Amino acid sequence: MxxxxxxxxxxxxxxxxxxxxxxxxxxxxxxxxxxxxxxxxxxxxxxxxxxxxxxxxxxxxxxxxxxxxxxxxxxxxxxxxxxxxxxxxxxxxxxxxxxxxxxxxxxxxxxxxxxxxxxxxxxxxxxxxxxxxxxxxxxxxxxxxxxxxxxxxxxxxxxxxxxxxxxxxxxxxxxxxxxxxxxxxxxxxxxxxxxxxxxxxxxxxxxxxxxxxxxxxxxxxxxxxxxxxxxAELLGQREVRLRLAGVDGRIEDRLRAAGSLTRSGDWFTVQLTADDDGVTVPDLVRDLVGLGVAVHAVEPVRISLEERLLAVLRHDEPTAEGTQR
Incomplete structure (x- = not known):
């Protein structure tokens, strides 16, 4: 050869x-x-x-x-x-x-x-x-x-x-x-x-x-x-909802470092990226406790595949990034 x-x-x-x-x-x-x-x-x-x-x-x-x-x-x-x-x-x-x-x-x-x-x-x-x-x-x-x-x-x-x-x-x-x-x-x-x-x-x-x-x-x-x-592409971004007490400007800055932040009363919703490696939320909760925040609840939120399927078939929302029409 x-x-x-x-x-x-x-x-x-x-x-x-x-x-x-x-x-x-x-x-x-x-x-x-x-x-x-x-x-x-x-x-x-x-x-x-x-x-x-x-x-x-x-x-x-x-x-x-x-x-x-x-x-x-x-x-x-x-x-x-x-x-x-x-x-x-x-x-x-x-x-x-x-x-x-x-x-x-x-x-x-x-x-x-x-x-x-x-x-x-x-x-x-x-x-x-x-x-x-x-x-x-x-x-x-x-x-x-x-x-x-x-x-x-x-x-x-x-x-x-x-x-x-x-x-x-x-x-x-x-x-x-x-x-x-x-x-x-x-x-x-x-x-x-x-x-x-x-x-x-x-x-x-x-x-x-x-x-x-x-x-x-x-x-x-x-x-x-x-x-x-x-x-991950079809279901889009994941969210985590936290019920917190004792939140000030420093705490909100730490929350925003984890993802896009919205607030309703003492509930804070952080939007996580689709490629989150699974340590963002544990690290966030650890830091919040270390900063003296009372963490009363932590609730993961994610759209289900069934919800996304129905949305696609009913044309209720545009296709997620990474998908094709």
Whole structure:
């Protein structure tokens, strides 16, 4: 190998990995109805991205175009560095569709065996059993699927999505049929995938779950991207309210040093920046006490993802900085 070839190989090795998902300008129409229009976003390796929006916003249509199940009228898609039109792009993708049904005469073990063969994946029987244990079905591996509740079938669908050790997992309403314990299990599972560097694209109506596990969010409305960004960007600035006694000019100056200040009686509201490192408030309270201020209450205030989603969809307020319309 020549030195020039060696140098080029080293340069390529230093490049960051391609995004798990990259799409640009996706458009899909069904007759006169536009389902998706000019949708663009990406999902980095090891990132959890939440796809939010009302029914009919185009979320499932976008997912199907990403996975090659529906051909877009316009736009480009790359999965794990390959064009979505290349069947190899989906070889390391796990998918849980919103609606699915398995043959009722099969057992969970047989369902996984079938999907492993279809995927032409090399997955040992012990790994398949571990996958069933991961979703809470280890003790039902030999039972017929036809006797399963909807929640148990949902767990089996998760096992199918994960059994071939994917690098990208696409989950379309993964907790729709699960009880609260099952939802916590899915949340822990998503976080475990993230810790292993697996990218996750999560479509869910459970906004609280999205807020707990997602790094970034894309909000769709009427087939378009209404807003997108990190949770900090979407939720904007945080505030802390303090009820204080013994406040003078020095104290107000210290409060203003922490952020923009407003006052109502003995309540003081300090607006914190989105990139606050978590020490501003403890340091502020310590300094206030040291200056002789009586601190009666400290209340963190932050807009919820649900509130921001409703504001975006109702056009009640402009999109936060760092998002796109």
């Amino acid at each position: 020549t030195s020039g070839t060696t140098g080029a190989a080293a340069a390529l090795a230093d490049l960051p990995p391609s995004p798990a998902v990259w799409c640009s300008g996706l458009r899909k129409r069904y007759g006169r109805q536009t389902a998706v229009e000019d949708v663009s976003f990406s999902v980095a390796r090891g990132e959890v991205l939440g796809l939010l929006g009302p029914n009919g916003a185009g979320k499932t249509s976008v997912i199907k175009m990403l996975l090659g199940l529906v051909r877009p009228d316009a736009g480009e898609v790359l999965l794990l560095g390959r064009r979505a039109s290349d069947p190899r792009s989906r070889s390391a993708v796990g998918y849980l569709p919103e609606l699915f049904r398995y043959q009722p005469w099969l057992t969970p073990r047989e369902v996984l065996d079938l999907h492993v063969r279809l995927a032409k994946a090399d997955v040992r029987a012990s790994e398949r059993q571990e996958c069933l244990a991961l979703v809470g079905l280890a003790d039902r591996a030999g039972d017929r699927v036809g006797g399963f509740s909807k929640g148990m079938q949902q767990r089996l669908g998760l096992a199918v999505a994960l059994v071939a050790r994917p690098e990208l997992v696409v989950l379309d309403e993964p907790t729709s049929a699960l009880d609260p314990i099952g939802r916590v299990d899915v949340r822990d599972l998503v976080l475990a995938l993230k810790s292993r560097g697996v990218a996750v694209l999560l479509n869910s109506h459970l906004i609280g779950e999205v807020e707990r596990v997602c790094d970034r969010v894309v909000i769709l409305d009427k087939g378009r991207v209404a807003a997108s960004g990190t949770l």
